[in-house]
Amino acid sequence: MKGVSRCNDEKIVNYPSPLQNPLPLKGGLYVMRHTLRCFSYLCFMADVHEPEVRSYNMSRIKGKNTKPELIVRKFLFSKGFRYRINDKKLPGKPDIVLLKYKTVIFVHGCYWHGHEGCKYFVVPQTRTEWWLNKINGNKENDNKCKTVLETAGWQVISIFECQLIKEKLTTTFQNLLSLLLSK
Numbered sequence: 001m002k003g004v005s006r007c008n009d010e011k012i013v014n015y016p017s018p019l020q021n022p023l024p025l026k027g028g029l030y031v032m033r034h035t036l037r038c039f040s041y042l043c044f045m046a047d048v049h050e051p052e053v054r055s056y057n058m059s060r061i062k063g064k065n066t067k068p069e070l071i072v073r074k075f076l077f078s079k080g081f082r083y084r085i086n087d088k089k090l091p092g093k094p095d096i097v098l099l100k101y102k103t104v105i106f107v108h109g110c111y112w113h114g115h116e117g118c119k120y121f122v123v124p125q126t127r128t129e130w131w132l133n134k135i136n137g138n139k140e141n142d143n144k145c146k147t148v149l150e151t152a153g154w155q156v157i158s159i160f161e162c163q164l165i166k167e168k169l170t171t172t173f174q175n176l177l178s179l180l181l182s183k
């Protein structure tokens with residue numbers, strides 16, 4: 001991403017964890033309507049990262065194959081579940097779709113999806129209103145998609161990134177299995 005990154009305001013997709021990247025970036029050209037502040041921050045971001053870190057970040061930025069998603073997918077695959085990923089035809093483009101179980105799974109970053117009561121969701125000190133608008137927009141969108149999917153008969157499971165840390169993984173996966181098998 002040498003010097004070519006831009007903020008991506010419109011698309012509410014899977015954004016990286018706040019711990020990895022404080023700004024929504026996406027490959028492409030700089031968008032000039034953004035503030036200079038944002039612009040210089042992006043330049044800074046592009047410069048400070050080693051190539052490996054950058055490429056890891058970019059994989060998260062693109063919203064596909066993010067690490068948390070992979071953890072869930074790997075687990076499901078090992079248990080014999082087969083699924084589609086990032087299904088564009090369904091509302092909210094669910095990360096994992098298990099047709100046989102009429103279930104979709106969203107793997108959410110705690111920050112971008114405003115995980116309430118979570119230590120990874122810290123309200124930013126600067127441009128607070130802007131960030132809150134954005135995060136609340138994401139949450140609204142999540143809820144909207146959930147309602148539409150549920151109305152259409154899908155079971156919707158949301159897994160937050162903080163539920164995938166080592167200490168919580170067993171419980172998270174047990175719950176996931178029981179939800180799936182109850183369908």
Ligand SMILES: [Zn+2]
Nearest residue numbers: 110115118162
């Ligand atoms: Zn969380």
